[in-house]
Amino acid sequence: MSFSLASTLPAWQALQNHYENVGKHLVLRDLFDKDSSRFNKLSHTFNGLKEEDGPIFFDFSKNLITEETVKLLVQLAKEANVEGLRDSLFNGDHINFTEGRAVYHPALRNLSDKPMKVNGEDVMPGVRSVLKHMKEFSDAIRSGTWKGYTGKPIKSIVNIGIGGSDLGPVMVTEALKPYGKQDMELHFVSNIDGTHLAEALNKCDPETTLFLIASKTFTTAETCTNAQSAKDWFLSQAKDPAHVAKHFAALSTNEKEVTAFGIDSANMFEFSDWVGGRYSVWSAIGLSVALYIGFENFEAFLGGAHAMDNYFRSTPLEENIPALAALISIWYSDFFGAQTHLVAPYDQYMHRFPAYLQQLSMESNGKAITRSGDMVNYTTGKILWGEPGTNSQHSFFQLVHQGTKLIPADFLIPIESHNPIDNNKHHRMLFSNFAAQTEALMLGKTPAEVKAEGAADEIVPHKTFVGNRPSNSIIAKKITPASLGALISFYEWVTFTEGAVWNINSFDQFGVELGKKLAKNVLSQLDAEGKVNDHDASTNGLINLFKTGF
Numbered sequence: 001m002s003f004s005l006a007s008t009l010p011a012w013q014a015l016q017n018h019y020e021n022v023g024k025h026l027v028l029r030d031l032f033d034k035d036s037s038r039f040n041k042l043s044h045t046f047n048g049l050k051e052e053d054g055p056i057f058f059d060f061s062k063n064l065i066t067e068e069t070v071k072l073l074v075q076l077a078k079e080a081n082v083e084g085l086r087d088s089l090f091n092g093d094h095i096n097f098t099e100g101r102a103v104y105h106p107a108l109r110n111l112s113d114k115p116m117k118v119n120g121e122d123v124m125p126g127v128r129s130v131l132k133h134m135k136e137f138s139d140a141i142r143s144g145t146w147k148g149y150t151g152k153p154i155k156s157i158v159n160i161g162i163g164g165s166d167l168g169p170v171m172v173t174e175a176l177k178p179y180g181k182q183d184m185e186l187h188f189v190s191n192i193d194g195t196h197l198a199e200a201l202n203k204c205d206p207e208t209t210l211f212l213i214a215s216k217t218f219t220t221a222e223t224c225t226n227a228q229s230a231k232d233w234f235l236s237q238a239k240d241p242a243h244v245a246k247h248f249a250a251l252s253t254n255e256k257e258v259t260a261f262g263i264d265s266a267n268m269f270e271f272s273d274w275v276g277g278r279y280s281v282w283s284a285i286g287l288s289v290a291l292y293i294g295f296e297n298f299e300a301f302l303g304g305a306h307a308m309d310n311y312f313r314s315t316p317l318e319e320n321i322p323a324l325a326a327l328i329s330i331w332y333s334d335f336f337g338a339q340t341h342l343v344a345p346y347d348q349y350m351h352r353f354p355a356y357l358q359q360l361s362m363e364s365n366g367k368a369i370t371r372s373g374d375m376v377n378y379t380t381g382k383i384l385w386g387e388p389g390t391n392s393q394h395s396f397f398q399l400v401h402q403g404t405k406l407i408p409a410d411f412l413i414p415i416e417s418h419n420p421i422d423n424n425k426h427h428r429m430l431f432s433n434f435a436a437q438t439e440a441l442m443l444g445k446t447p448a449e450v451k452a453e454g455a456a457d458e459i460v461p462h463k464t465f466v467g468n469r470p471s472n473s474i475i476a477k478k479i480t481p482a483s484l485g486a487l488i489s490f491y492e493w494v495t496f497t498e499g500a501v502w503n504i505n506s507f508d509q510f511g512v513e514l515g516k517k518l519a520k521n522v523l524s525q526l527d528a529e530g531k532v533n534d535h536d537a538s539t540n541g542l543i544n545l546f547k548t549g550f
C-alpha cells in the first residue's frame, strides 16, 4: 500500500481507538497481577552472539501495552511497509532519495563472504581492502614499528572530527576502555572552541603524536580549522612538511581535499557516500577505535553489529526486537504524547552512549516532511537524552518519578562487570539500583502506603508516587566489543523502523545546514571594519557587542 501520512493508515486509526478504549487506562501493576506469564510473553532474547559476548536480554513487559497493542503496532509496521524499506536498504537501493544515495553501512560490518551491491557493483572488495589497510596501520602503530619523524614510536592519538566523525569513536573507545592499549593516550578534538585543541595539544609531544583527521566530506569548518591549527603546531617543531606523512592520516571520502590539505594518499582511509556520518564508526572513521582496542577487537565489534543486522533482516516483525522497541516508542510518542525518551546505561564506561544515540536518533528522525513531500500531522523524532546510573538517580530522576511528563526509558546493564571490586559488591549495588528504579517507576507509592509510614496528612501528596511509568530493561552478558556492536546496531534499527513508520527520510540532515551558512556570513562580518546593521536588531546587537566588547 502506498501512503504519505502514517496517520492515514488503518492500523493507525485502530491504534487511536485502542489508545482511547484500552491504552490510556492500562495500569501496569494490574497487568502483572492478572497475567503471571506477562514477563515471559513480553521479553525477548537476542542470541546472535558468541557465548563469551551474549546473549542480550530485552524486557518490554514494563510497558503500557497488551498483546493486542503489540498486534496493532506490528500491523502498523506492516501497513507502513517497514519490511519493504528494510529490504530496499539491504538491496542497496537509493533510499536516501533526497541525496540520491544508498544507505549501506551494514556492508561495513558484513563479515560474511556474501557480496553486497550498490548500483550493481559489489562493494565488499573495497570494504575489505580498507579493513586490511586499517589492520596493517593499527598493527604498526600499536607494535611501535611505525616511527615518528625522530624515530620514536607513537604514544598519543588525536582524532580531529565532529558529529559522526567524533561521537562514535569517543563513545566506543570509552565503552571499551578495558580492551584499550593502556599506554596509548587518546584525545578527541571536535569543538571549534580553541580550548578543545589547546588542551589536547598541551598533553602531546609532536614527536610521538599521530593526528587522525576524520571527516567524511573534509569540508566541515570546525574540523578543517582544527586540523590546520594542529598541522601548524606540529610543523612549528618538526619544520619539514615531509614529516607530516608520519604524523597525519585522513579518514574521509574526499581524496581531492585530503591531498590538498597535504596528507599523503597512502595515509588516507577511505569510505563511500553510502555511509552516513552517524553510521560511520564502522568505517575508516573507526580507525581510532582499531588503534586503541586492536584490530581483532575492532573486527569483533563489527561482528556483533553484523549479527544484529542479520537478526533484524530475517526475524518476523512480531518477534523482531529492534522493530518492537521502535513500535513501543511510537506508541508513546504518537498516542500517549510522550516527547522524550530517556536512556540510562548502568555502566560507567558507557557514559557517552546517550550522547552518541542523540545524534543517531535526533539527526535521523528530526524531520517533519514525509517521503511524499507532505507535512506530517503527528509527532516524529523523540528527544533522546540520558546519563549513566546511578548518577542520574541523584539528579534528574526526581522529575522522571514525580514530574508531570511521561518519560519512556531504557535501562541498560551488563551482568558481568569489568571491575568486580570488593567481591563484586559495587556491581551488585549497581544492579540493585537498576532493578529498583524500573520497579519504583512502575509501582509508584500510594497515599495509603505513604500514610502507613507515618507521614503527616499534609505531606502525604508530596511523598506519593503515581507510578505506572514505563521502561525497557536491557541486560547484556558483558560489555564486550561484540555486544557493544550489537547494541549500537539495535538502536540503529530502532531508529530506522521509527523513520519508516513515520515515512520520513532518516538519512539526510539538511537541518544542520542553515546555521552553518549564516555563521560564515557572521564570521566575515567579524573580520570587517565597523558595526553591522543588516540583521534583525537582536543579532545586530549581539554581533556588535562582540566586536566592540563591553
Ligand SMILES: O=P(O)(O)OC[C@H]1O[C@@H](O)[C@H](O)[C@@H](O)[C@@H]1O
Binding pocket: 161, 162, 163, 164, 165, 214, 215, 216, 217, 218, 219, 220, 223, 277, 278, 363, 509, 512
Ligand atoms: O564527517 P564530516 O563530513 O566532517 O561531518 C561531520 C558532521 O557534520 C554535521 O554537520 C553533520 O550534521 C553530521 O551528520 C556529520 O557527522
